[in-house]
Every structure is written in structure tokens, then in C-alpha cells.
Amino acid sequence: MKHGIYYSYWEHEWSAKFGPYVEKVAKLGFDVIEVAAHHINEYSDADLAAIKQSARDNGIILTAGIGPSRAKNLSSPDSTVRAAGKAFFEQTLTNVAKLDIKTIGGALHSYWPVDYTQPVDKVGDRARGVEGIYGIADFANDLGINLCIEVLNRFENHVLNTAAEGVAFVNDVGKSNVKVMLDTFHMNIEEDSFGDAIRTAGPLLGHFHTGESNRRVPGKGRIPWHEVGLALRKIHYTGVVVMEPFVKTGGTIGSDIRVWRDLTDGADEAKMDEDARNSLAFSRFVLGG
Numbered sequence: 543m544k545h546g547i548y549y550s551y552w553e554h555e556w557s558a559k560f561g562p563y564v565e566k567v568a569k570l571g572f573d574v575i576e577v578a579a580h581h582i583n584e585y586s587d588a589d590l591a592a593i594k595q596s597a598r599d600n601g602i603i604l605t606a607g608i609g610p611s612r613a614k615n616l617s618s619p620d621s622t623v624r625a626a627g628k629a630f631f632e633q634t635l636t637n638v639a640k641l642d643i644k645t646i647g648g649a650l651h652s653y654w655p656v657d658y659t660q661p662v663d664k665v666g667d668r669a670r671g672v673e674g675i676y677g678i679a680d681f682a683n684d685l686g687i688n689l690c691i692e693v694l695n696r697f698e699n700h701v702l703n704t705a706a707e708g709v710a711f712v713n714d715v716g717k718s719n720v721k722v723m724l725d726t727f728h729m730n731i732e733e734d735s736f737g738d739a740i741r742t743a744g745p746l747l748g749h750f751h752t753g754e755s756n757r758r759v760p761g762k763g764r765i766p767w768h769e770v771g772l773a774l775r776k777i778h779y780t781g782v783v784v785m786e787p788f789v790k791t792g793g794t795i796g797s798d799i800r801v802w803r804d805l806t807d808g809a810d811e812a813k814m815d816e817d818a819r820n821s822l823a824f825s826r827f828v829l830g831g
């Protein structure tokens with residue numbers, strides 16, 4: 543098991559440059575950095591080559607996260623939007639591959655965060671989402687990339703809220719590089735049991751996010767980490783565990799994640815780093831790896 547952190551922990555915008563964080567997370571002892579793929583198409587080939595080299599030099603593996611915008615929604619009832627989504631993913635995956643990234647996770651099958659002022663068509667969105675992911679799976683596979691479909695809580699997305707729904711979706715897609723992704727923050731809201739949910743995903747679990755119930759770093763709250771660790775061991779999970787703490791207010795990240803109070807306790811960057819380092823030690827101890 544490898545351990546990583548989403549660089550957005552330190553940032554306010556998904557568009558923030560992620561290159562400088564490769565060395566930082568290596569110094570903190572992580573194996574992996576997760577970067578936001580939302581704006582990767584704005585990076586030049588030279589930028590991407592430099593980041594790839596920096597990852598090699600620092601012994602860091604990259605993974606990618608994405609919350610597709612409404613205009614790039616693979617499950618939209620509007621076929622023009624679905625086509626734009628497909629084109630966006632093909633370009634994004636092509637650039638993601640330039641960083642040797644093998645895992646991209648998030649609400650790939652939909653858009654994020656969902657606008658609930660509009661009526662919701664769960665059945666239709668799910669069916670179009672299965673088709674949309676099926677339609678990009680081989681493209682991703684040819685680049686060696688797994689598509690990890692994140693199960694989110696009801697307030698952020700309606701298509702997949704439980705591990706069981708995630709497994710059924712991935713089975714319907716039926717492509718070996720399309721996997722289920724779970725996140726302890728969302729599981730805490732939706733699942734009856736953390737252990738059962740992880741065991742339900744079993745061999746289909748392709749990526750795993752961690753965070754407390756208020757998205758502080760793992761170890762600061764009341765998620766049953768021992769139960770989570772036992773279940774990950776039980777299913778012989780050998781993938782990546784990426785902590786995804788969101789503790790800062792402000793910017794698009796603060797607004798998308800609904801961070802309306804300072805959860806850093808006034809931390810400066812050195813204290814933020816120390817919290818991440820301590821949480822990594824906690825995560826390795828309790829989850830393994």
C-alpha cells in the first residue's frame with residue numbers, strides 16, 4: 543500500500559500549479575502526490591516533462607483527481623455536452639499520461655458538485671454515465687490508466703452514494719480498467735458500515751481517499767480507522783491511499799467543498815506540513831503500508 547496526499551490541502555484553487563508540491567510531499571515522507579487534472583490541459587509539454595522528471599528525482603508517484611464541470615458531463619441529457627465531455631477526457635487523459643499517471647479518480651461518470659436547483663434524473667444519468675465511461679475506458683486503457691469512479695455523498699452527487707451502487711455501476715461498464723473509488727468522508731455519511739462497504743468493493747477497489755468526518759487530516763477525528771484498516775487488509779488492497787484533507791476556507795476549493803470555517807486552527811504552512819507528516823505516520827500505522 544502506498545500513501546499520498548491531495549495537494550489541494552495547501553491550496554484555494556483547482557488551477558493552482560502542482561509542480562512545486564512534488565518535492566514538498568517527498569520531504570514530508572509521502573510516496574504519492576495526487577494532483578488536480580481540472581486544468582492539466584493548460585500545461586505545456588515542457589511543464590509536464592519537468593514535473594515528471596521532478597517526480598522521478600524525488601521518488602514520487604503521481605495520481606490525478608477530477609471533478610468534471612457541468613459542461614463536460616459524460617452523463618448529460620444533452621448529447622453536445624456528452625461529446626464535449628468525451629473530447630475533454632481524451633485530451634485530459636493524454637496529458638495525464640505524460641506524467642506517468644496510472645490512476646485518475648473522481649466523479650468521472652457525472653459532474654461535480656451537482657447543482658440541485660435543477661431536477662435530478664438518477665436513472666437516466668446513471669445509464670448515460672455507464673455509456674460515457676464505457677466510451678472512454680479503452681482510450682484510458684491504451685494509456686495504461688485506470689478510471690476510478692468515486693462514490694460521493696448525497697449532497698455532492700446523486701448517481702453513486704454507496705459502495706454497492708459503485709460496484710453495480712462498474713460491473714455494468716464491464717471494463718477491467720474501470721474501478722470503484724471510496725472516500726471515508728463520504729462513507730461516513732452514507733454507509734451503514736465502513737468494513738462492509740470496503741469488503742463490498744473488494745477486488746474492484748481501485749483508489750481510496752481518506753479524511754475525517756469534517757475533512758481534517760486522518761487521526762484528528764472519529765472515523766473508525768482500525769475497522770477501515772482491517773477491511774483494507776482483508777481485501778488485500780495494494781493500491782494507493784490518498785489523504786484528502788480540506789481545512790482552509792476561501793477560493794473555489796473552499797466553496798466547492800463548503801469549508802465555511804477555518805479548520806486549520808490558524809495553522810501556518812509549517813504547522814500544516816507537520817499535521818500532514820503526523821497524519822501520514824498515523825495512516826501507515828493504522829492502515830498499513
Ligand SMILES: O=C(CO)[C@H](O)[C@H](O)[C@H](O)CO
Pocket residue numbers: 578607608609647648649654692694698725751786
Ligand atoms: O471527495 C471529493 C469531493 O468531495 C473528490 O475526491 C474531489 O475533491 C473532487 O473530485 C475534486 O477533485
Ligand SMILES: [Mn+2]
Pocket residue numbers: 692725751786
Ligand atoms: Mn474524495
